[in-house]
Amino acid sequence: MKKLCVFPGDGIGPEVMAEGLAVLKTIEQVAGKQMFTTESALLGGSSYDVHGVPMTDQAMALAESSDAVLLGAVGGPKWDALPFAVRPERALLALRKNLGLFANIRPAMVYAPLIDASPLRRELVEGIDIMVLRELTGGIYFGEPRGVSMIDGVETGINTEIYTRPEIERAARMAFELARKRRNHVTSVDKANVLESTELWRKVVSEVHAKEFPDVTLVHMLVDNCAMQLIRWPKQFDVIVTTNLFGDILTDEASMITGSIGMLPSASLGGKVGMYEPIHGSAPDIAGKGLANPLATILSVAMMLKYSFDMPGEAALIDSAVEKVLTGGWRTADIFREGPGVTKVGTVEMGEKVRQAILNSTR
Numbered sequence: 001m002k003k004l005c006v007f008p009g010d011g012i013g014p015e016v017m018a019e020g021l022a023v024l025k026t027i028e029q030v031a032g033k034q035m036f037t038t039e040s041a042l043l044g045g046s047s048y049d050v051h052g053v054p055m056t057d058q059a060m061a062l063a064e065s066s067d068a069v070l071l072g073a074v075g076g077p078k079w080d081a082l083p084f085a086v087r088p089e090r091a092l093l094a095l096r097k098n099l100g101l102f103a104n105i106r107p108a109m110v111y112a113p114l115i116d117a118s119p120l121r122r123e124l125v126e127g128i129d130i131m132v133l134r135e136l137t138g139g140i141y142f143g144e145p146r147g148v149s150m151i152d153g154v155e156t157g158i159n160t161e162i163y164t165r166p167e168i169e170r171a172a173r174m175a176f177e178l179a180r181k182r183r184n185h186v187t188s189v190d191k192a193n194v195l196e197s198t199e200l201w202r203k204v205v206s207e208v209h210a211k212e213f214p215d216v217t218l219v220h221m222l223v224d225n226c227a228m229q230l231i232r233w234p235k236q237f238d239v240i241v242t243t244n245l246f247g248d249i250l251t252d253e254a255s256m257i258t259g260s261i262g263m264l265p266s267a268s269l270g271g272k273v274g275m276y277e278p279i280h281g282s283a284p285d286i287a288g289k290g291l292a293n294p295l296a297t298i299l300s301v302a303m304m305l306k307y308s309f310d311m312p313g314e315a316a317l318i319d320s321a322v323e324k325v326l327t328g329g330w331r332t333a334d335i336f337r338e339g340p341g342v343t344k345v346g347t348v349e350m351g352e353k354v355r356q357a358i359l360n361s362t363r
């Protein structure tokens with residue numbers, strides 16, 4: 001029996017998490033046995049409201065003692081004015097850091113029935129399949145010194161971009177290993193012409209490549225060029241490996257190429273316990289309305305089965321059920337375009353369609 005720590009979070013988090021967990025139940029139903037126990041805890045703004053902190057020590061201990069963590073999303077305007085140290089997003093950073101999750105991997109692929117939901121032309125997006133590895137526990141989001149203070153009588157905000165050789169080496173290694181299971185191509189993205197921290201990034205990635213992965217093709221690309229190339233010709237990319245800040249931005253850009261941020265899952269790996277979450281935020285504009293797309297969370301459950309529990313067959317069952325539901329014309333509002341055979345559904349109905357497709361495919 002595997003123990004899951006579940007953080008539904010804020011906004012649409014609890015709505016999409018309910019569908020993700022229901023799909024997991026269906027996987028157990030198909031297997032004919034219970035395989036998972038779940039324990040939930042508050043995280044983010046909902047934790048702050050009850051406990052005065054975005055994550056309690058007990059919640060952290062629960063995550064650390066579990067076999068995997070499933071997370072919805074945190075944050076929202078209600079908590080935007082809080083001091084930085086207790087903002088909901090701080091819980092995410094602490095979780096990643098404490099669990100040692102140094103690599104966030106995010107697939108960006110286009111489902112054939114959704115090609116027309118992409119803002120890019122069909123011939124640019126058809127068949128794209130990109131995996132972005134974002135370094136997650138280093139760089140400017142954690143570097144010291146940081147803060148806002150008076151320096152020489154001038155109010156000054158400071159953040160520090162910092163990377164060490166071991167941090168770069170482990171991210172590079174994971175990217176090359178991922179590429180070997182895909183199309184054997186890695187694009188390492190940096191700003192080596194301006195930032196010394198990424199000058200080191202480029203040097204270390206090249207060294208890891210030459211010593212351990214000469215069979216994989218490596219291309220270095222400046223981040224501004226990469227932002228442009230993702231729109232100009234996204235099919236050139238297989239695995240992209242980059243820093244925390246650049247990865248944060250590029251993955252949102254890549255998500256839009258695929259049509260909607262509501263479709264993309266992610267896995268944070270590298271520590272003892274993997275963490276799985278949709279890449280979107282808490283979407284306060286649609287929270288509580290039953291409009292959220294639960295597919296990113298459902299696909300995050302599939303990633304969890306694949307990467308934490310070595311259950312590729314069950315993961316594939318979920319992936320293909322999602323594809324079938326989309327082929328059947330079912331769409332939440334974010335991916336809906338008026339057309340023949342296309343039906344708009346809400347969060348719960350979308351979850352039900354996926355569960356039904358899983359059951360149908362195993363009958």
Ligand code: NAD
Nearest residue numbers: 073074075076261262280281282283284285286292293334
């Ligand atoms: P967001 O991802 O929450 O929303 C951006 C847009 O995408 C919104 O229009 C939203 O309605 C839409 N959207 C997002 N997820 C969707 C889904 N599943 N289905 C349909 N539409 C969806 O980003 P934001 O508006 O910049 O941030 C809102 C809050 O979320 C902020 O407090 C932010 O800090 C937080 N946030 C949290 C995480 C996380 O928990 N990992 C990530 C990003 C942002």
